[in-house]
Amino acid sequence: MNKQWQIELEKIIKDKKRLLSNPADLLSYGFDGSFGQYQPERVVQPINREEVADIMKLANTFGVPVYPRGQATCLSGGPLPVRGGIVLDTCKMKDKLTIDSENLTATVSPGVITSKIKEAAEKEGFFYPPDPSSAHVSTIGGNVAENSGGPRGLKYGVTGNYVLGLEVVTPQGEIIRTGGQTIKNVTGYNLTQLLVGSEGTLGVITEVTLRLIPKPKSRVSLLVVFDDLVASGKAISGILSSGIMPSAMEIIDQHCINAVERHKPAGYPVDAAAILLIELDGHPKAIEEEMVEADRICREIGAREVQTASDEEDQKKLWEARKLVSPAIAKIKPTKISEDATVPRSKIPEMFERLSEIREKYNVELVVFGHAGDGNLHPNILTDKRDQEEMKRVEMAVSEIFESAIEVGGTLSGEHGIGTMKAPFMEKELGKIGLEMMRRVKEAWDPNDVMNPGKIFPQDGQTKLVLTE
């Protein structure tokens, strides 16, 4: 027997193809790129804001949870339907992608794939810098909801720095607009930035207006090889304090290098303890000087080798390999627990030391790569979820990673969000009252707790990560 809300839902989404209820379909919308499998009661694929509004009105009336979903590349459990209800798949909302060359903005539907925005902007001579490694798969809606970043965060910031305005359907099913088309905007509370990174808990994003910038004139990349991981950390601070602002600065440790080379050789040196990938962009004359300077600094700190790539092809190759790190390390062992603890940049060498201690202490396959330039490290633990004993050790190791990050003055998440995975640690970082203020915001927006419930905020008494069954 269908429940009343399910009958009502059929009246909103009349196209049967976009309202899914058979077992295979439901299970297919019960996972993301992280951990856990759930079963929603319905999956809907709306095609416009009006349908989204009607779905939210219905959900709010009947108290049915709704989980917005892009392409489910989330690494923190954001779109998981943890309490049944409706998965609201935004992938069919992709009809709009317009570039306004006069105002240097782009207006897009939430289901548009991020890399398409970049391509469209480049056609007009503009640049959309945020580039999560998942950009060719993930949606802009998901990027905004997670405030996704990428290698270019160092110089250009993250998705949130480019969002000027949003159209959002509230948990009660009202359609609102926040921000606008202007670069400056201080009218009232900054709801736009509150919604950025809200992980789908405050509303459904149905349109995004993004800021574009002129395309940098030229670009060059360096591959710097180190025999010592901590030295590579020092080189990062060395370059940044010299006044050079690379557009990206990535670190990849030996385990990750090996994983990439085993998977799809890119010519990374397999015997190095770590490599730094540095990208400089700007005026050709300026980057030429910066290149020489960066080279000198790295060598002084103990780099074994510095290679430069200035033609498009070579650079593309270097960076494509970087994009493969995350998936390639998954070959080490079947289950991948991906963290994104972020620390102040000066603390990178210290964090490296702590991570290698954790690796030893719990005897786990812990590897590190990340957007070192902005302190955003991705310690990853490779394990096998069928091995319960090892999973217990992994749970403890992950907890200690979070604690270490917070202790050195860092944060739980630089870009992957809190979702279900990091909720238990929120109070540690924010304090009781800090978290309470966030909770009050959520309750004010969504008194019936229908909008992506079970995310960000820990359940009562939930203080540790649980990965075992």
Added chain:
Amino acid sequence: MSTQSLKELQEKIGYSYTFDCVQCGYCLPACPTYETMGKETHSPRGRINLVKMAAEGKLDLSDLRDPIEKCLGCQACVTACPTNTQYGKILEGAKEVLNEESTLPFPKKKVQDFIFNRVFPSSKWMDTIGHFTWAYQKTGLQKFARKTGLSNFAPLNLAKFEQVLPNQVSPKVRSSRKGFYPAVGKAKASVAFFKGCIMDSTFYSTNQNTISLLNHAGADVYIPDEQTCCGALHAHSGEGDSAKVLAKRNIEQFEKYDVDYVVNNAGGCGAQLVEYDHLLKNDEQWRERAISFVRKSKDISSVLFELGGLPSLVEKQEVVTYQPSCHLTHVQKVTEAPKLLAKSAPGVTFKEMDDEQKCCGSAGIYNIVNYKEAMEILDVKMAKVKPTHAATIITTNPGCLLQMKMGIQREGLEEKVRAVHLVDFLFERLPAQNSI
């Protein structure tokens, strides 16, 4: 389901392979059915997850059937996957399990058995089909059937395919084939030709042209006459045991010849031939023999390329594009040789289409059993072909060739565009066309 039988199911269905998938979604943009059907259920990531769920007893096998049957098996997801998840093996395992569970009505099962186990393996049957098609075309029956709309009553939309079949050679020509064709000039290599079943029955002249090209490139060509169907359609339909029988027979037949290559000209068959070692990996007696067979098995384009290409092709101005066979690209990993050969022909302007490596929807017998879905995929493909303004679409597999011909027909482009097999395209440009 009891734990014991769940265990058995997990063995068969390739449960352990599913753990290689980290659900990153990198395969989604590569998958043609995800593009046209627009839901996770029909994506590689989704299908892998469903197989896993079924293996854990959380999904009924009957609910797994549709997602698995609607998969083209094109393996584009395997190429895209950064963790190298063996989707092909997961798919094969799922098909085999579903096939065993099958509740096909008795007559349908009988027909399927008959086709797979009697018709495909038998060159006699295949010849008969060739003769029949020839007779059908020659006697005017075809015209009559088309005019009266009679052909539309054929089951499974076969009529639509019948319209794009090439003209057939007469039974007399067919029976005049020899067992050996010597190289033109001094022989650089010797090859044994795998003629295929459908390929040889309906694309007889392409096969003869293949032999000419090989001779021209400096190869002695042998044609083992006891060879049989490669078994690809069997393996892909979950008929693993029949596939093994066929594989053994082929290995045995080709072992009789001491050659440098075993050459084939159909991407799909080739993909099956190079997986004989995987197919027979648990068979003590056959494993080694399969490995040496696989080592020699190559696509015609790779062999021509390795022999140094074709000397002195005739110049002809033509804009061409290339629709790669999925099995050639994603299983055999042959991507450059066909393009380089096409480009090497004087006067050719080569235009790559967008998303070249996406399946055209042909995929074995997919376009026959899943006609509607296949046509949606084809329409997407044709939308990518048109902007190239190519007059010729080159393909490397009979299934793709027919599918592209249908695409041309659907778009009403018969006057402007043609689809041809790479072999025939090159053959047209041989200096002295000493056809055989």
